[in-house]
Amino acid sequence: GAGVSQSPRYKVAKRGQDVALRCDPISGHVSLFWYQQALGQGPEFLTYFQNEAQLDKSGLPSDRFFAERPEGSVSTLKIQRTQQEDSAVYLCASSFDPSQETQYFGPGTRLLVL
């Protein structure tokens, strides 16, 4: 079946703009994760959903970052009043259930804040 998809693939925003990044997980996958990857570094955990419940948001860098998954499938990561330091690749991953350790990643959204 289809893998994890993310849109847009690329986003350029002016400093101060709000952005919304979408993730479509693999159908039926209960768990969904967001990561932030700065250039030359490994992905860093942002937040985790189990169905529609956001169980861990300890990695969100500030209150400008907000994630939701209202119906337990598609998720949106919103960044308000973007700053230059928000420039990164934002990765979404899903897994079948909480006990399934393997995560399947999307291609990411590359965000550039000017």
Add this chain to the structure above:
Amino acid sequence: DAKTTQPNSMESNEEEPVHLPCNHSTISGTDYIHWYRQLPSQGPEYVIHGLTSNVNNRMASLAIAEDRKSSTLILHRATLRDAAVYYCILTINNDMRFGAGTRLTVKP
């Protein structure tokens, strides 16, 4: 959190085996050892994982030391398509914390 240590980079020749090491001296008894790789401009891709015993799949083999404080990812015959950053991660209950990984270069 248990952490891993990997070399920043490694080189290999095409068609030769590659052994990618990972140290995890603070591993706990319930931590799984996961390997992912990330090709340029793509998201990370699952490679293999294990707990205590060595594991084999179509992509690679995972050799785990008896004390579990280190492991080695083995690519039996490297191809140009295997050039990527390889991450060794300790996980428990979906909690994955990536390090900087090892950048593998494969020379033709």
